[in-house]
Amino acid sequence: MxxxxxxxxxxxxxxxxxxxxxxxxxxxxxxxxxxxxxxxxxxxxxxxxxxxxxxxxxxxxxxxxxxxxxxxxxxxxxxxxxxxxxxxxxxxxxxxxxxxxxxxxxxxxxxxxxxxxxxxxxxKDKVGSMMVVLGLDDNIVEEVCKDSNLKVWPANYNSDGQIVIAGIRDDLVKLEPVLKEKGAKRVMLLNMSVASHCxxxxxxxxxxxxxxxxxxxxxxxxxxxxxxxxxxxxxxxxxxxxxxxxxxxxxxxxxxxxxxxxxxxxxxxxxxxxxxxxxxxxxxxxxxxxxxxxxxxxxxx
Missing domain, CATH: 3.40.366.10 (Malonyl-Coenzyme A Acyl Carrier Protein, domain 2)
Known part of the structure; x- marks a missing residue:
């Protein structure tokens, strides 16, 4: 086994x-x-x-x-x-x-x-966070992050349709409506002050x-x-x-x-x-x- x-x-x-x-x-x-x-x-x-x-x-x-x-x-x-x-x-x-x-x-x-x-x-001089995105293909999330000119990046490729992005907290908040417009089923900001894997x-x-x-x-x-x-x-x-x-x-x-x-x-x-x-x-x-x-x-x- x-x-x-x-x-x-x-x-x-x-x-x-x-x-x-x-x-x-x-x-x-x-x-x-x-x-x-x-x-x-x-x-x-x-x-x-x-x-x-x-x-x-x-x-x-x-x-x-x-x-x-x-x-x-x-x-x-x-x-x-x-x-x-x-x-x-x-x-x-x-x-x-x-x-x-x-x-x-x-x-x-x-x-x-x-x-x-x-x-x-x-x-210590900036506020980061992470955000879960459900229901979008990885390539769409990657394009949104890249095209935004914000400090946000794909951070965790968990499963198909579930990806976590990381970056400056305020920039992540700005990205929420964009991701929902692209068809995300759910976008959830996590209660974190550190943005991992970026x-x-x-x-x-x-x-x-x-x-x-x-x-x-x-x-x-x-x-x-x-x-x-x-x-x-x-x-x-x-x-x-x-x-x-x-x-x-x-x-x-x-x-x-x-x-x-x-x-x-x-x-x-x-x-x-x-x-x-x-x-x-x-x-x-x-x-x-x-x-x-x-x-x-x-x-x-």
Missing amino acids: KLGLLFPGQGSQFIGMGKDFYENSELAREMFEIASEAIKIDFKKLMFEENDDINKTEYTQPAILLYSAIAYKLFEQNKNFTYNFSLGHSLGEFSALYSAGAMELADAIRLVHERGKLMNLAF PLLESAVKPLKELLDEYLKDEFKNVVSNVTAKAYNTKKEALELLPIQLTKPVLYKQSIKNYENEADFFIEFGGKVLMGINRKITKKKTYPVTDMASLEKVINL
């Missing part, structure tokens, strides 16, 4: 994430301790109690990675399996790298915490590369790049691809289409977002691991 491992990105966070794992697994509790020590923050409070930090990108990113990492490790602990690739959506590519053995947990937590801070810094994050590319050079191991299992929709497995390749992932669109649907024949089904660790998107891309099933009950179901497949 061939598995495809999936890891969700930012936006999948919620209060209570990982709590069932924490309460029922010694391994999960150990991983919480490692993460908390890595960046000197109490992840139990961050993830289990109402707070504002959970939606701040420098904390959201390590929280999601920790949740996904625990889900994966508990699966690995209880199931003998092999896989040809792991694939993450945006931030999820870093969770995929952890699963592939590219980093230790503490280093992965530190890395995405710093990545979040670098992304915030890039927007040229506005160029200032974060070099410092992220320096961090990656410090934390990455030389070789690891196959991870599918958001930038190329192709697998890589060396530090050299990662140092070329992961920094520019900040400024390039996420080729998620292209990645699934490229690798669906190498998996009998997919498992999403720490979320259900990609499971929903996958229904529009592939006939292969996606099973989520979000708590002990869903873990048990997937183990027994």
